[in-house]
Amino acid sequence: MKLSFEKEYKVGRSPSNLSQYSMMLPLVLYDILSELPGNNWSPNTAKPRFVLSYKGLPFVTLWVEYSGISIAMKAIGAKPNKRRDGSDVYTVPVLSDPNTGAVITDSLEIASYLEKTYPEKPIFPNNSEPLIRAFDSDHLGLIRPAIKSIYTRSAEILSPASAKFFIGLRSKDIPLPWDANYDEDWDLLEKGYNTAYEWYQKTDGKWLMGDTFSYADMVVACYLLWYKRVMKEEEWVRISSWNGGKWAQVLADVEKECKLA
Ligand SMILES: N[C@@H](CCC(=O)N[C@@H](CS)C(=O)NCC(=O)O)C(=O)O
Structure with missing residues (x-):
């Protein structure tokens, strides 16, 4: 270890x-x-x-x-x-x-x-924790159908010992090979993000709760960060092109709001 x-x-x-x-x-x-x-x-x-x-x-x-x-x-x-x-x-x-x-x-x-x-700078404003808890799992539901290809990329950035462990572990739930339906996975991922885009279209401000920043926006950003970090550059460029560049923008906005950019 x-x-x-x-x-x-x-x-x-x-x-x-x-x-x-x-x-x-x-x-x-x-x-x-x-x-x-x-x-x-x-x-x-x-x-x-x-x-x-x-x-x-x-x-x-x-x-x-x-x-x-x-x-x-x-x-x-x-x-x-x-x-x-x-x-x-x-x-x-x-x-x-x-x-x-x-x-x-x-x-x-x-x-x-x-x-x-540490209640200063709330992440669950206006008693939104129960709703954001439901959002957290719903949002993962958008990504889960396409997760095999993202797992493939994640294994590539781990040490050899950890990659072997990771593949052994995750393939118990999602049998190998993971990248056999690569194009299908990408269609599923794009479909998931089209749904997320519709969610954002229902709000008047930059964030999922309008002008109020919350943990829900961080959840969206952290999955985008995962793709940006583990995928090949052209794959991240492809995601960035969906929904008029929405996803690269969300990641940049949240990183800035969290003082991580
Ligand atoms: N629902 C958990 C999921 C955590 C999780 O699955 N973590 C992975 C790494 S991203 C892990 O530690 N896996 C170890 C294992 O499955 O043995 C959370 O949000 O913290």
Whole structure:
């Protein structure tokens, strides 16, 4: 297992939050190593990164090999997550907060914890958490039919040991070969994004909740970031061309709003 440490944000990085958060210990986010410069690629671990950065909270990232997630998460006392069949599985993201002693598993539970513990700059404005929870799984439903080709690309950016582990694990649910219906997957993905585009057409502002930024926009952006990071350049260009360039724009807008651009 490879575990690396990288200080991502200094305490009180954002001047507007300096007085509020300068006495805090940095929170620790567990994310997945890759062979890409800067490592990050996973949409699930990107979600808490976006939230932490949006709220101006100090944090450090600990990078774990995909093949070592369960050993590392057990070792820090994280709770297992649930597979779709109900069995236990250790996953990242996990967030450890030395200010409260909390160790939280699962991107949505981390978002909920951060909102309750650090309510400044809400990510679930106007009591929208129940609706955004439903959105989180509906949005994944748009992508799931096309996920095989994205898994193929994800395996390509992992270390050989982690790629083998990842393929072995995911192929239990989605049998290999993953790239056999490549064109079909792309049609399904485009269809999914046409639906997401219709959702955005129903709002008057830039965000899914009009002029109000929320966790829902971060969820959309984190999957787009996944494609941008793991896919071939021409594949990301293809996605960027859908719906009049909407998706490259959403990613750029959310990254800017979260001070990650
Ligand atoms: N619903 C979970 C999904 C987390 C998840 O599936 N994480 C993957 C990495 S992106 C993982 O840790 N998998 C380990 C395994 O399945 O053994 C969340 O949103 O945090």
